[in-house]
Amino acid sequence: MSEAVNYSDLKPAEVRKLIREGKITCPTSGMCAGYAQANLVILPKDLAYDFLLFTQRNPKPCPILEVSDVGSRDLHYIADDVDLAKDFPKYRIYKKGELVGEYTDIEEFWQDDFVSFLIGCSFSFESALLEAGIPVRHIEENCNVPMFKTNIACTPAGIFKGNMVVSMRPIPNDQVVKSALITGEMPRVHGAPIQIGNPEAIGISDVMKPDFGDSVTINEGEVPVFWPCGVTPQNVVMNVKPDIVITHAPGHMLITDVKNVELKY
Amino acid sequence: MSEAVNYSDLKPAEVRKLIREGKITCPTSGMCAGYAQANLVILPKDLAYDFLLFTQRNPKPCPILEVSDVGSRDLHYIADDVDLAKDFPKYRIYKKGELVGEYTDIEEFWQDDFVSFLIGCSFSFESALLEAGIPVRHIEENCNVPMFKTNIACTPAGIFKGNMVVSMRPIPNDQVVKSALITGEMPRVHGAPIQIGNPEAIGISDVMKPDFGDSVTINEGEVPVFWPCGVTPQNVVMNVKPDIVITHAPGHMLITDVKNVELKY
Numbered sequence A, B: 001m002s003e004a005v006n007y008s009d010l011k012p013a014e015v016r017k018l019i020r021e022g023k024i025t026c027p028t029s030g031m032c033a034g035y036a037q038a039n040l041v042i043l044p045k046d047l048a049y050d051f052l053l054f055t056q057r058n059p060k061p062c063p064i065l066e067v068s069d070v071g072s073r074d075l076h077y078i079a080d081d082v083d084l085a086k087d088f089p090k091y092r093i094y095k096k097g098e099l100v101g102e103y104t105d106i107e108e109f110w111q112d113d114f115v116s117f118l119i120g121c122s123f124s125f126e127s128a129l130l131e132a133g134i135p136v137r138h139i140e141e142n143c144n145v146p147m148f149k150t151n152i153a154c155t156p157a158g159i160f161k162g163n164m165v166v167s168m169r170p171i172p173n174d175q176v177v178k179s180a181l182i183t184g185e186m187p188r189v190h191g192a193p194i195q196i197g198n199p200e201a202i203g204i205s206d207v208m209k210p211d212f213g214d215s216v217t218i219n220e221g222e223v224p225v226f227w228p229c230g231v232t233p234q235n236v237v238m239n240v241k242p243d244i245v246i247t248h249a250p251g252h253m254l255i256t257d258v259k260n261v262e263l264k265y
Helices: A003-008 A012-020 A045-057 A123-131 A173-184 A231-240 A260-264 B003-008 B012-020 B045-057 B123-131 B173-184 B231-240 B260-264
Strands: A035-044 A064-067 A091-095 A098-103 A114-120 A147-153 A163-172 A222-228 A245-248 A254-259 B035-044 B064-067 B091-095 B098-103 B114-120 B147-153 B163-172 B222-228 B245-248 B254-259
Touching: A012 A254, A035 A045, A035 A064, A035 A123, A035 A231, A035 A260, A045 A064, A045 A114, A045 A231, A045 B045, A045 B064, A064 B045, A123 A173, A123 A260, A163 A173, A163 A231, A173 A222, A231 A245, A254 A260, B012 B254, B035 B045, B035 B064, B035 B123, B035 B231, B035 B260, B045 B064, B045 B114, B045 B231, B123 B173, B123 B260, B163 B173, B163 B231, B173 B222, B231 B245, B254 B260
Parallel strands: none
Antiparallel strands: A035 A114, A035 A245, A035 A254, A064 A114, A091 A098, A091 A245, A147 A163, A163 A222, B035 B114, B035 B245, B035 B254, B064 B114, B091 B098, B091 B245, B147 B163, B163 B222
16 A cells, blocks of 8 residues: 555645655645645745736636735635645745755745745546546556647736646546536636647647646547646746746645535535 | 616617716616626725735625726726726725715826726626526615625735625525525626525624615515625725725626626636
């Protein structure tokens, strides 16, 4: 039995404690079954208004679960007893758009003007798809979801602009509508697909060559279905090359106290 | 036939033009049937981040349809060819929390640091209720919807805090669930009820004595149903007594190019 399987039965507060103590530094996929996980973007306050407005104008790729108070390492709504500088297993620090390092604890880099944006994650809707008997190929193939740059312009806000990034899951023909309805019920974790079956229409020339993540098998009788992806806000932020921005390392998320099913309401 | 009935068949752009030219200065209820109308809060930029965060944390009473660019009198998404300083039939200007005047045009008061927040309005879901055969009492009685202060604390954000204001509609017992489902499908115009049938539970001692608007008849076999109300953000802003804030005058809304049915998606 792998470690991840054990962690699947733990409560979020227990796993966050293990992460805070440096005892878990691996990706969080599969931990605390049923609970939502969150992406992270930390920006200085002078960029926070434009970024918050960007997320308001682009809720599908950027569904905000919570925004911290300025300078605070606490959260109030999606999880109790959180230390935002320690409770992600791994962080990435970017300066002027360049990755300068990965850290399991960012306390020493914390600034009083930091605002943390916690953003919904497709792990939540994948769990709903699996429960409904819909296959999720990259989980079956034990790799990262394939992600693509598109020609769909996000709505700009202040200094932030850029195109939407999407994730792709091959869905059997007879389950495509069900997959759209199930994910459409969960707008706080990206919601319904943005494109079904016609990658060229959104500027994707080869579905077997993703821009991020891994390529997955598309079987006969399956349709590539594209959802707005949480890589979008990170990409848009990097375009601006801020003095400093901190994100989670891919797959190394915050485990919240919110159950996936609660994200429907 | 009243003027309002004629306006019900006009396109939003036509009515906005008549309003801009000062030819319509009355409430907009019933105009441009099927199209959403929007509430207005204009604040200086230095308050805009806290207010945007307040709306993000309290989406039920404060569902944002669009936020303007700083200083801009244009909109880009919910309506074309808009002049935010002229396209509401009547505005209210408040200085340090005091109403200083009502105007049909605020061009002369416009500031380069103004940010305009366009907020969803219950007119949209009332239209959906009526289409489903559910009565809307204050429309039948040709008066304003009854509104109440509650003991439900909004989630604070920066300098903004306060309790939720709700609107009440008496609904026949056998249509209560249907009314919750229909409005629940429209989260961008306040969404599902916050309380059904138990006003005391949210701090309302007498449903016949609203804090704002008018009292309406509750017939035998009807239940008072309470929805989050767009008066909430105005109230919360007034608590702060900003140097200047401009709102629409009650009932004098912006008519958007967005159909009510589009607000479901």
